[in-house]
Amino acid sequence: MIVIVGAGLAGLACATELHRHGKPFLLLDAGETPGGRLRTSIRDGFTLDHGFQVVLSSYSAVSKVVDIASLQPRYFESGALLAHKGRFAHLANPLRHPLALFENLTSPVFSFRDKLLLGTLVTRVTMSSDASLLSRCKSTKDLSTRDFLRQFGFSPFFLARFAEPFFGGVLLDGDLGTSAGLFLYYLKKFTTGRAWILASGIAAIPTQMASLLPAGSLRLRTRVMALDVKNHRACGVTLENGEHIAASCIVLALTEPAACQLLERPVPEPARSVAVVYFKSLQSIYPNPCLVLPESGSGRVRHFAQVTNVAPELAPTGFHLITASVLDFADLTDEMLAQSVKNEIAAIFPNAATSLEYLETIRVPYGVPFQPPGFAKRKPFSDLPDGIYAAGDWMGGASIQSAISSGLDSAHSILNPHCS
Ligand SMILES: Cc1cc2nc3c(=O)[nH]c(=O)nc-3n(C[C@H](O)[C@H](O)[C@H](O)COP(=O)(O)OP(=O)(O)OC[C@H]3O[C@@H](n4cnc5c(N)ncnc54)[C@H](O)[C@@H]3O)c2cc1C
CATH class of the missing domain: 3.90.660.20 (Protoporphyrinogen oxidase, mitochondrial; domain 2)
Known part of the structure; x- marks a missing residue:
């Protein structure tokens, strides 16, 4: 039996992929509804x-x-209204609205230098692969987003009027202390995509995913309290009500602190x-x-x-x-x-x-989660017992995309054990 712990996007994606390949599984979640943070x-x-x-x-x-x-x-329209001292200006994404390029260039919102730097940065990220942008997050040379933007030459005015409100909101990080690699990745995703x-x-996403799973494969209000491991090999999980479910494969599709708790490892700093x-x-x-x-x-x-x-x-x-x-x-x-x-x-x-x-x-x-410069070089779960797999947004860039990708990756590791 494959047991997936956590029916957020990561666990649901893992379950969806296993189901597509005809592999039976049991998906367990402590909550009332599937979807985790998508509520x-x-x-x-x-x-x-x-x-x-x-x-x-x-x-x-x-x-x-x-x-x-x-x-x-x-x-959403690709762009934003920037408010300043009771007035506001429209900043459009020229990749999505080419006619807005002139409006952006002539608008008095930012200095010509900031506009030039933004154009240069956007061109660079759109020409880079996702993998190369995210590889920065593993580097010891990675900077915080704030330091990166300053070193790139942006003015404090640009940081206060655009970078802090917009990316501070996206990264839930008002100080822009998050990895610059992650910031550059999001900058690419925002300029090349529409929100x-x-x-x-938003909960319609997990609701649809859960509705396509086989009957009886999802158990809600079911909290896993402990992992059963013998000789460094997964053999099951123990639930809050004392029930034991045998499993040769366990996917921990949880937040990092929740996974650390079950693995009895130090819990990382609060999110x-x-x-x-x-x-x-x-x-x-x-x-x-x-x-x-x-x-x-x-x-x-x-x-x-x-x-x-x-x-x-x-x-x-x-x-x-x-x-x-x-x-x-x-x-x-x-x-x-x-x-x-x-x-x-x-x-x-x-x-x-x-x-x-x-x-x-x-x-x-x-x-x-906190994702400081170089966060991806940490390998918190590199020595997991055999048969235990980790998934969750924290493994990548803390987003809907990374949660789903991590769930799909864990399913592929189970389906193709020799390739993982
Ligand atoms: C306010 C907010 C805004 C966001 N904005 C965006 C955005 O605009 N764009 C974007 O891409 N991403 C955004 N995100 C991030 C995105 O929502 C998450 O990255 C994603 O939902 C995480 O999914 P997950 O499956 O990794 O984790 P979770 O959704 O946290 O799922 C973990 C699941 O595990 C369950 N669980 C925990 N412990 C146990 C246990 N012991 N036993 C059984 N079950 C357990 C929980 O009930 C939960 O359902 C935002 C997140 C928040 C909270």
Whole structure:
């Protein structure tokens, strides 16, 4: 028997691939629903994702495990609105909107030097392979994103107006301490792909994946408490209720701390967390189908979006849904946080002051793992007992793409043991 522990995207991708090859397995998850960190809840008819999560059309792994078209993807405009002192400017992605190149070059948002540097960097990353960009994450020469951007010559103004709000939000890392290799990889994925969300919420991805698995192969509300290993070989798992399930192959499709706990190894430092604050509004606060980036240092909001500009289905008819991501929130109650977020949005779009009605705050303590410079050179699980495989987003670049890829890789290692 093959037991997969964890039915997040990594575990579901592993299960999907094993099923495709006719291999029986049992997928176990401690949660109420499959999907792990891809969660959506419904409140008063509004569809609320647990964190602002987008999929990029440049993520090649997604279409291997889901039928994207049937999920009703809704696409963001490729670019962002940059807010500064009560005004905002549009920054478009010239690879997606060639006519915007002139607009970008003539716009007073950034200095000519910053625009030239951005053009040079974007050209470089789009001409590099994913593997070569990610190989930086294994190098001792890898820098933090902040140091890399500074060394490349970008001005502090560019960092505060674009890099910190945009990539700080993507990496859930306001200080840009994340590996520059990972930043360059995301820069490529964002410039060559378009971001989408789903009309019925991000959890539709794992829901579809789980629905295609054989009946009885997924057990929810089933926490694995221990791995049973004899003579350095996997022989099963023990559940919270004391049940023992024999297994010659175990895939740990978990977060790194959860996997470390089961393997009785030191647990790594806590991950990066985020809070999303939701508002409803009867009035539209801005019309564009894109993200708004407040200048960093101007408040707590990293970015916000009126997501119904992209997917009107997320709110009941006549309403708009606004989501704001905040990284620095631990000291505030939900009400204080909501007020501070509302004030910040109203400083950019004054009609928000009267039109935004607070809906809900969702705090996500484990967002993505810390991925400092050179993080991929660590080999935390290089000496696993025979028959135990590790998967999970933390093995690559902490994304939907890396979670699915790691799950597919673990399935291939089981199916082709001599190639792994
Ligand atoms: C707020 C937020 C925003 C994000 N934004 C983006 C984005 O825009 N784009 C992007 O690509 N990625 C984004 N990500 C990252 C992406 O969601 C994750 O990389 C991906 O979902 C991780 O999947 P996983 O399967 O590796 O782990 P998880 O989803 O964490 O799955 C692990 C599973 O293991 C289960 N489990 C844990 N312990 C046990 C146990 N002992 N027994 C049984 N089951 C157990 C858990 O219940 C869980 O279901 C974001 C993440 C968050 C939280």
